[in-house]
Amino acid sequence: MLEFTSEQKMLRETMAIFAEKEVAPLAYDIDRDERFPSESFKRLADLGLLGITVPAEHGGAGAGYTEMCIVTEELARFCGSTSATYADHADLCIDNIRRNANEDQKKKYLPLLCSGEKIGGLAMTEPSAGSDVMSMSLRAEHKGDHYILNGTKTFITNGPVGDVFVIYAKTAPEKKAHGVSAFIVEKDFPGFQRGKKFEKMGWRGSPTGELIFEDCRVPAENLLGGENRGAMVLMSGLNTERVVLGAMSLGISRGAYEFALKYAKERVQFGKPIAAFQLIQAKLADMAMEIELSHLITYKGAVMADRGLHREMNLVAAYAKLYTSEVAMRVTTEAVQILGGYGYMKEFPVERMMRDAKLQTIGGGTSEIQRIIIAREVLN
Ligand SMILES: Cc1cc2nc3c(=O)[nH]c(=O)nc-3n(C[C@H](O)[C@H](O)[C@H](O)COP(=O)(O)OP(=O)(O)OC[C@H]3O[C@@H](n4cnc5c(N)ncnc54)[C@H](O)[C@@H]3O)c2cc1C
Incomplete structure (x- = not known):
């Protein structure tokens, strides 16, 4: 059973409100115009979340990967692009420098990146x-x-x-x-x-x-x-990157599922809400179950990373990356199906979520590469 601290629960509540009020209203335009989400990036900097894993002495929040995953997931519920922008900056650039840089490099780069003055x-x-x-x-x-x-x-x-x-x-x-x-x-x-x-x-x-x-x-x-020693630098971040990408996929799945669930209760056909039809219920049941499993594997990985079990977590990180990304593809596809023709229209967010989900099976190591890693681990 995964337990979150009261601070982590509070962070999730704050992020959920922030993402719904400030990130969601921009998601459509950002996608249509292929525009960097600068307003949200600045707000994430103001909230002190960009340098989430960086100690306070270098301008960060001194938290861990669990917190990074919470922020990434809650952003992805409403906007994959904003979540990707955050994770790329906070994890791939800032956290890499935190882990591998010498003191002079940390002093020079981390405060500027944590404050959002520089984009990484x-x-x-x-x-x-x-x-x-x-x-x-x-x-x-x-x-x-x-x-x-x-x-x-x-x-x-x-x-x-x-x-x-x-x-x-x-x-x-x-x-x-x-x-x-x-x-x-x-x-x-x-x-x-x-x-x-x-x-x-x-x-x-x-x-x-x-x-x-x-x-x-x-x-x-x-x-x-x-x-x-670049291979060591690279390897030092691969597992956490996969877990953070898992959080992003989980967020996309949740966003699409929550939207489809609400829609299914409201949309009436044949005199009933479509949620009353067992074929729709089966979709919702599978989506809910796979989201719960995505949550469990992602945060298992985050907790292992926070405990410093980087070498031991190859398998869990690959499971998290592979499973959550394929779930995100299935869940967003079913969400579009539940909305029928409306799901295919850009005015409903599930269409964008399905497009965003596809990248999750490619970036940060494709599904095929994750299966190779898993097979190698289990055969050993
Ligand atoms: C939107 C986006 C953002 C990205 N951001 C970054 C970034 O910030 N930094 C960065 O460095 N990279 C980034 N990437 C690159 C990303 O990590 C690569 O696209 C990914 O690793 C796959 O490499 P590739 O596209 O060259 O595909 P390829 O490696 O050419 O693979 C093509 C296909 O062959 C399969 N394949 C390859 N090898 C094997 C094998 N041994 N066995 C079975 N199948 C195999 C793959 O799974 C895939 O299906 C990004 C990519 C995208 C699309």
Whole structure:
């Protein structure tokens, strides 16, 4: 049985109100216009939630992954894009720097990122290196007090708007995965350029783009976690990322289910609310059950991460990522079905939720990759 502290319950209540009152009214426009949710990002900064896992001395809230999941989930109930923006900034960028940076780097970057003055992102993926991320070819050559970066990253969340990115590059290509290093790169470093911004099916308010490095000069002091230790930096965050993505999928599922449940009670056909029909009831029953299981596996992962069980949680993190994302796809699809023709119309949010849910089975390690991880663990 998962137990939340009174502070965590209060955070959930506050977030639920905030998301319903302030995030939900913007969700349609953000999706239609493919617009970064700047108002909500600023409000999340004001509420002190961006640096949720960062100690107070570096400008954060000093909380944990359970709290990060609560915020991510409640945002995703109403707006996948805002939730993605939050999780990318708070988890992939800020939490990575918290875990791996030295004291000078923390002092320099964390307060600016926690206050929302700077927008963060993380760049692993390249045009030819997706699931096989260690085959990346972005090159970083050590020259005196700088590294010179050349290559391209793609599909980078916050790429078109971000100020600070954690970038992975090859410092010793012959050593393969043991020759990767991580860097903190600012958008104003010479040789850094933004490439194209992608037009997407879902997550449309969360901007996704290319980052291009042409003899980009990165000061040696911005090496994150040590030379050729990038794989360790990367691995240190993969499990928590999967759990946080689980929270996002759970939030999307809840949003679609809650909307469909209310609709089913109100929509009358054949003289009865459609909720009176057993075929609709069966859908609602499956949705409710799968959401409960999504909740359990996600917060099991969050609690393990908060207890520092990062090495022990490979299986739980993969379960959380895989299960919740496939549930989100099923639940949003059934929500559209319950609304019938209205479900297919953009004026009802389940249409957007179904599009947002699809990314959950792809980003942060596809469903196929999660199944490979699970199979490897169980076979061992
Ligand atoms: C909206 C969006 C935002 C993103 N944000 C970021 C970001 O901020 N930072 C970042 O670094 N990346 C980001 N990504 C990239 C994302 O993590 C990758 O898209 C994902 O890891 C899959 O890589 P790929 O798209 O190259 O697909 P591929 O790796 O080419 O996979 C194609 C298909 O082959 C399957 N496949 C691959 N290998 C195997 C195998 N061994 N066995 C069986 N099947 C396999 C995959 O599961 C998939 O179905 C984002 C992507 C999207 C779409």
